[in-house]
Amino acid sequence: MTTTEMREPTFLVLAALADGRKHGYALIAEAAELSDGRVQLKVGTLYAALDRLGEQQLVEGAGDEVVGGRLRRYYRLTDAGAERLEQEAERLASNAASARAKLRGRTASTAATA
Amino acid sequence: MSAELERRYRVALDWYPSVWREANADAMLGTLLDEAEATGRDRPALTQTLNLLVFGLRERARTALPASVRDRASALAWGLGAALSAAMFVATEWAPWAGGDRYGLPWKSGGQYGLPLDAAFGPFTSAGAVVLALWVAAFVVGVAGAGTVARWMLAATLPASVALVAFDSQPWAVLRPTSTGLFLLGLLAVYAMQGSPTASRRGRAWMLVAAIGATGFVLPLVFRVASWNVLYDWWIPRMVWGEVVRPLPYLGVLAGVVLIAVIARRYAWAGAALLLGVAPLLCIAAIVVAYGEALTILIGLGVVVMLAILVRQSGYRLVLQRRDGGA
Numbered sequence: 384m385t386t387t388e389m390r391e392p393t394f395l396v397l398a399a400l401a402d403g404r405k406h407g408y409a410l411i412a413e414a415a416e417l418s419d420g421r422v423q424l425k426v427g428t429l430y431a432a433l434d435r436l437g438e439q440q441l442v443e444g445a446g447d448e449v450v451g452g453r454l455r456r457y458y459r460l461t462d463a464g465a466e467r468l469e470q471e472a473e474r475l476a477s478n479a480a481s482a483r484a485k486l487r488g489r490t491a492s493t494a495a496t497a
Numbered sequence: 498m499s500a501e502l503e504r505r506y507r508v509a510l511d512w513y514p515s516v517w518r519e520a521n522a523d524a525m526l527g528t529l530l531d532e533a534e535a536t537g538r539d540r541p542a543l544t545q546t547l548n549l550l551v552f553g554l555r556e557r558a559r560t561a562l563p564a565s566v567r568d569r570a571s572a573l574a575w576g577l578g579a580a581l582s583a584a585m586f587v588a589t590e591w592a593p594w595a596g597g598d599r600y601g602l603p604w605k606s607g608g609q610y611g612l613p614l615d616a617a618f619g620p621f622t623s624a625g626a627v628v629l630a631l632w633v634a635a636f637v638v639g640v641a642g643a644g645t646v647a648r649w650m651l652a653a654t655l656p657a658s659v660a661l662v663a664f665d666s667q668p669w670a671v672l673r674p675t676s677t678g679l680f681l682l683g684l685l686a687v688y689a690m691q692g693s694p695t696a697s698r699r700g701r702a703w704m705l706v707a708a709i710g711a712t713g714f715v716l717p718l719v720f721r722v723a724s725w726n727v728l729y730d731w732w733i734p735r736m737v738w739g740e741v742v743r744p745l746p747y748l749g750v751l752a753g754v755v756l757i758a759v760i761a762r763r764y765a766w767a768g769a770a771l772l773l774g775v776a777p778l779l780c781i782a783a784i785v786v787a788y789g790e791a792l793t794i795l796i797g798l799g800v801v802v803m804l805a806i807l808v809r810q811s812g813y814r815l816v817l818q819r820r821d822g823g824a
Contacts, residue, residue: 456527
């Protein structure tokens with residue numbers, strides 16, 4: 384299967400699940416925290432992403448609980464999901480490192496011409 | 498938490514098909530109520546409701562048609578829409594062969610129809626140039642792999658087209674292509690946006706091949722318009738439209754594509770061609786029923802809304818599978 388670039392909400396959902404199972408709203412809150420409040424997932428978006436990730440076997444259901452009369456469905460990362468998250472994190476880190484190296488080069492050349 | 502809030506969320510969740518609701522509605526409702534509680538909300542936010550509408554309808558489309566058919570129909574729509582837009586742009590909006598002074602443009606020469614001199618849109622015939630250019634640019638961006646940007650660009654063509662038609666009768670309005678042409682491009686844009694061929698290399702290759710094939714279909718039209726030894730006037734876009742989607746040749750091409758796909762056992766392509774075929778068929782039907790501009794749009798939109806309601810009510814699922822035993 385060819386690996387396509389992962390969109391940020393998908394990345395944040397996988398990252399939010401990295402340290403254990405979580406239910407819907409906990410995922411929304413965690414994604415907001417991970418992105419410093421920049422990404423506020425809507426419920427429709429979240430469940431579409433979870434459905435797609437489930438089809439790709441990157442996440443799976445981890446039980447239902449009823450709390451205060453509300454159903455909370457939990458999700459967890461599969462091994463394949465953890466591996467995919469690792470790959471994406473490495474890709475992003477590599478891009479960030481390349482960008483930083485370029486910026487260092489720019490700073491050095493600016494200092495030399497000053 | 499009020500029962501009214503829960504009721505309103507349940508109504509919003511009705512946009513999802515029944516199969517989905519049975520599996521997920523309670524969990525989604527729990528999440529919506531958790532979120533409302535955490536943010537101190539006592540009525541659904543408009544953005545949340547719109548989000549449920551969009552994803553609910555998308556899920557209905559997914560339920561009714563498998564992704565393989567939708568992605569192929571989307572790729573075909575991208576290709577056809579881009580080729581059609583490019584042809585219309587060159588043949589009717591730009592028309593370089595018309596010369597620097599737009600040979601014969603009645604509104605440039607104060608001509609026979611008494612149109613104002615400034616009715617043309619800059620160097621182009623009408624403001625339709627914006628919609629057509631946006632379509633072609635969206636295709637290029639999509640083929641380059643930036644699917645989200647491409648979809649937003651395509652989405653922007655929809656309000657632009659509606660505005661062109663809606664403000665048509667205003668004294669300051671600019672000229673525009675026929676409403677039927679804009680309607681077809683609008684339908685193709687919706688088709689293109691409902692799949693995601695831009696996400697994979699194979700999907701983008703389908704888009705390119707579809708565009709090349711469709712260009713072969715519309716290119717004779719450009720040459721034909723260029724060869725017309727007539728004064729360039731307002732009815733040429735209408736003639737172009739008549740050239741592109743005459744019912745019989747169109748149905749012939751559609752039937753041929755479906756037949757070839759079925760013989761080759763490419764059932765997903767057959768489904769995609771049939772699905773795509775509905776869009777021009779709606780336009781043709783609208784033209785046949787009432788050869789009028791505003792009426793054409795209204796009838797077409799009415800048919801689309803009825804189809805949408807049917808999809809909402811039915812939740813049927815089309816499943817494509819190979820027969821066992823290699824028969």
